[in-house]
Every structure is written in C-alpha cells, then in structure tokens.
Amino acid sequence: MASIQRTVAAAIVGFAVGAGAMGGGFWAYNDLNPGAQAQANASANIRQYATVASAPATLPLGPDTVSNVVKRVSPAIVKIVATVKQNVNVNNSPFFNPFFGSLFGNQPITPQTAVQTDIGTGFFFNKDGYIVTNDHVINGASNIKVYVKGYSKPFTATVVGSDYQTDLAVLKINAPKPMPTLILGNSNNTPVGAWVIAIGNPYDLNDTVTVGVISAKGRPLTIGSRNYTNLLQTSAAINPGNSGGPLLNLAGQVVGINTAVSTQGQGIGFAIPTSTLDQIVPQLMKTGHVSRPWLGVFISTDNKSIAKQYSLGTASGVLVDYVEPNSPASRAGLTAGEVITQVNGHAVTTASALESQIKKESVGSRVSLTAVTLHGKTVTVSATLGQEPNQAITMPSTAQLP
Template sequence: MANVKSSGVLRFLVVLVLGVFIGALIGVNMPDQLADWKGNGNQSRQLAAQESGETTKYVVMGPSGIADMVEKVSPAVVNIETTVRVDNGYVDPFFDDPFFREFFGDRFGISPRSTYETGIGSGCIISSDGYVLTNQHVVNNAVKIMVTVAGFDQPIPATIVGQDYELDLAVLKLQKKATYTALKMGDSDRIRVGDWVIAIGNPYGLDHTVTAGVISAKGRPVTIGDRQYRNLIQTDAAINPGNSGGPLLSASGELVGINTAVNASAQGIGFAIPINTAKQVLDQLISKGKVERAYMGIGVSEITADTANSLGLSTTKGVLVAQVYSGTPAEKAGLHTGDVITAIDGKTVNNYDGLKTILDTKKAGQTITVKVIRNGSTKELPLTLAAKP
C-alpha cells in the first residue's frame, strides 16, 4: 500500500516539473509572437486604409475645444434690447362717474394712452458691415432697438431692415460704421441627430451664456401662440427666455440654427430655426424688407377617408382644391374646384404641409407644372405663380 502511494506521488511530481518546463518555453517565445501578431494586425489595417483611400479622423469634443470655439465666435453674438410701445385705453375718472354716464353713456372718457415696455433677446452678426439676424418676435413692434456688441463701449442703435412674421426671422442693421466679426453660416441639412451643438445667448439678461448639447431631432413642427413652425431643429442644449435670436453652432463654430423657443413644461427640449431656412430668404429681407411668397390662388383642404371614398380615390394623399379665387394664377391655369393636387414639378404632394413646403421654394413669376386628378383622370397644368397679396 505504501509503494502505491509513493509511485503516485512520484508521477505527480514528474508531471508538475514537465508542466513548469513547457510553460517556461512558451513564455519565452510568446512576447515575440504576440508582437508579430500586433504588428501584422496594425500593418494590415494600415494597408487596408491606404488601399481604400480612407483617412483616419479623430473627433475630439472636450471642454478646451468648446472654449476655444466660443472665444472665437463670441464677438459675433450680440445682445438686443428693445423698447415697445403699448397702446392702452385710458378712462378719465370724471367721465367714469355714474351720474355722468347716466346722461352721456360711454361715448366719452376713453382716451389713448401709451406705455413703453422693454424686452431682451439675442442676435447673430452675419456680415462684417453690421447686418444682424434674429427672431422677428424679438423686435416685433419695437420703436427703439439697442444692440450690445463685444468690443464696443456703448450699445449701438439698430434699425429693422426686413422681417417676416411667418418664419419668425428679422434682419437688423447696426447704425455704427465699423468692421464687425461675423459668424460663418453652415449647412443645417448636413447636421445629424446626435451631433454636438452649442447655444450662446442672453437668457434672463445674462449676456453670452454658453450651453452645449446635441441635436435631438430635425424637422419638428411646433405651434406657439398663432405661429406655426414647420421645420425646427430640436436640441437639449439649454435655451431660455432671452436666448431667442441667438446662434445654435456646430462643433466647428458654424451657424446652423437660430435659437427660437423652449418647451417650458419639460427639461432639455429647445428649438431652433435651421439656418438654411434663413439663407433662402435673407436676400429678400435685406433688399425688399419682406419675403415675397409664391401664390396660386386656391383654397385647399386635407383629404379624409370619407372624401377619398366619395371621389373614388384609393389614397388620402394629396390636397383637395376647395376653392379657386377669381383672377388668380389658379383660375388662369384652369384649376377647378374638386381637383386633387398630387404633385408639383414632379414632387409628390401628400398633404397641405407638403404643398406649402414646395411652394416656399418657388418664386413669383415662376411657371410650375401642377399634376391633378379630375374625375378619375390625371392632368398636368402649367401655372405661373404670382406674388402673394
């Protein structure tokens, strides 16, 4: 029994010694083999990149990157202070006396009375000669506009060159001759959801406040009061009252949006007008003071399932011509009440918003091709647009 145990121990010791010896051999050769594997892997990746013509790019978005960019663009971000006249009716206490009113009623006593209120907002210098882009609601009904520009000791008076209520955009002109720092306009169509953005503005009067976030969504429709925005950029970069009109910037410092609104009932939901929307109308705002919109001269309605059934349509896509106004381009082109517009210049019209989006890209005097369904047949009608009255 003792011999069996001794032989077992002996075999265990032999196996242990052999294991240590083999492990040492592997350990000696492994570093070279590992180095060769790493080197071959890197070499293979580098060769693959070279063959495909690709260039490896590393995007670093850190505190220093934001700080450097903000320092560069800040002189082009301005604070806007407006004075707005508010007209109120004023009732003289004498005429409001019950005895007087018993004899003369309410024909007297109300006289016009004006008060003045101040407002604040932000803006972006877009040219070295002092044109400033901002929101129309920032300067709406303003009788006095003063703009604070970095590097100038005193606020600079500004006038409204052009404005558009529907797009909520306005262009101001600084009334001091100087060479100003201007923002470079980017391409808002190229930004992607998830891209970093930076907002700079004047929230609650705290000038040049910087916040950062990402693009949360694009093409958002938002209704605020009686304004209907149809194509806004949504971001979680903090936007507060006073930020309106300020820039939404890409990580490289290009202007990609105009900060416009915030959802006050939620956190991290702000909106900006895409800069490409502004670029389409800037020339008109500066040269004509307004945006001239293309006009067909029709009243339209959406197509419901019941409407589609009554017209024999297989889909609810398109818009129904509910009215053709007299003397308009639509009447001259031969559009009829009951026509269903399905396309303009080959672009599909799914609903009213789609029709309006297409028309916003057209100009007065331009001839378009309107595709309609009439009594089950498809027709294409040339129509020359007019300026919207």
C-alpha cells in the first residue's frame, strides 16, 4: 500500500483546529492559535488576572534606560527548575533540543537512563504568586522549583494550566506576601525595529540581560510537533534557559515570552506575543486548559492527481489520511481513504476549509459529515466533537491508506 506521507497540502484535524504535520524547520500553516469565539470572549478577561498597559508605552530613552528597566522589573522574574523522573534517551529528548531554549544539565550525550532537569525562566503576572512560562519548560515534570529574588529557598510550584499548542503554562506558588508583577504591554502595537530587552537564565547564568530589536512579526515556526504561527522575531540574544522569560519594551512592559532560538543563524530568536497570552491565560486560569473542538483525523486537500493515485471515489473534497483511535471521528465511523465533502451541509474542498468549519463549533457539539467512500458511495455520519488532547498530535509513520 502507498504511504500517506506525501508532499501535499496536509493538515491535522486530530486537533480539529489543526497543526501541520508535513515538513519541518520553519514551515507551519496559519491559524494554529485559537480563534474560536470562546477564545475571543476569554481574551476580554485577561485584566482580571494581570495588569495590562492602558496606553501606548512611553519610552524614556537615555544612557541608563536599559539598566533602569532591568532594576525595576527584575524582582518579578523567576528561575524555574523542572525535574522529570523517567527513562530517557538523551539524544532524542526534546529537553536537549537547543531550539526550544531549554537546558539538560551536564548529562553526556549518550543514550542512558537519567533524570531530566530543565532550567527555564518565568515571571509573576499576578501578585498572588501566579507565574507564566513556556509549557516545554515544565511539560512532564514531577517536581517544579521556583527561585524568587529575596528568598533563600526555592518554592514548590503547582501547574495551574498548560497548553501544548501555544507552548504556554501558568504556575502558582504559595506566596507569603504579594509578589511583584510585570505589566503586559501590547505586542500588536510594537513595531518592527522597536528596542526590546530579554531577561532570563541562559545556561544557568542567572539574571542575564540581552538587548536587541523586534526584527520581524508574525513568524511561523515548526519545532518537532509544535507549530507556532505568530511569533515575534528578535535580535536580542536568547539561549537555552531563557525559555519562558519576558521580552520587554523600553517602558518595562512585557511584549513577548522568549521561547526559541534558531540554531541556523545568529541573532534570530523568537517570542510568543502578548496577544496570544491575552487569549490563552484566562482559559488556563479558569479551567487549566484551552477549549478546542477535536474531530480526530489527519487530512489533506483532495485533487485529481491524488484521487487517481489512490483510486478515490471523488477528486474534490478533503481526504482522510488517518483516523485517531477512540476519537470522535472513529466513533462516528469515518475511515482513512474517505473524502469529506460537506460539514453541516457546507461544502468543503480544502483542508483549511474543513478546519474553519470545525473551529466554529464547540466541544460537545454534534456535526454532520458527508463523505464519499473508496467505492464511490456517499454517506453521512454524525460526530460529537471532543476536547483536543493537550499533547503532541502526530500521525504514525506506518499509517497507510487501505
């Protein structure tokens, strides 16, 4: 049987809002970040949890601008040490991938059984001890320690919520008193060329400050199974251990969360914009996860070439490459090789069109799917959308069409 892994316009609806599975490096398709009404409603509530700048940043330029900002914001920035107790192959560990900006301690680069230690950064956005950081810093951790300036011993943190897709997480410590917090600025109003400051713990070098500019906006990036679609690009140096730390403007306001660094070029780092925090943090605070409807299929845009190659019943629609076991699609009876032509009576001719229709729905909604089988028969099934798994969603390399 022919392998599904082909170079066509592919998408994952194993999300049902989708993450591109084909390709790697810098490739990703748009609209990974939540766009449903639930996210839009949640974004209006960010002010319940964090201080948000009410006016455009004023930038007091001068010889001491950066040092003054650093002095003012440093008490709110923390060091995070996450421990994962499990058997790992160091060579294959995502914690060892420098693109993620995380640190694997001093373990040798050989396959072995080990305890992973990831060092990252975070900052208080709420005086009651709530911290924002990257999901990849604390993902799978059995123990999370937070080092706060002015305290001799670290605090043990609990995970309030995390989101694999946007790579954001909220932690909480039992703060003995109100914690200093950072102000969230407006990344949308931050222009390319604006000066920014990155503060973090690269290579366990605490409180390292680097300066650069916003060199681009809206950058897509794929790292492993994570697909970022709207990152700030910066020339401020970001290294392993900076992950989760703030990217600040010259008014000391957070405009991004330092997340990744390009290993292929110097001075190319990436940060999650605060516009994404606006959408995600309120949901993590309320429910611990982001609500995304999930169908559970990997899909490709069908065309005449694909239809002929795989003897499909139609050359117009969305080809089902793979159906996740125990998913809504599986329970509805969809199988690989079928071509979805309609969702709730609306024609879908591309993978992105199917994604858009699913994203309009909510978790628990029932959708009607019209599909053409491999034998050319048209069928209609009903699926109840589930909650997207908060983890990597990948298609098995051995998956094949019937």
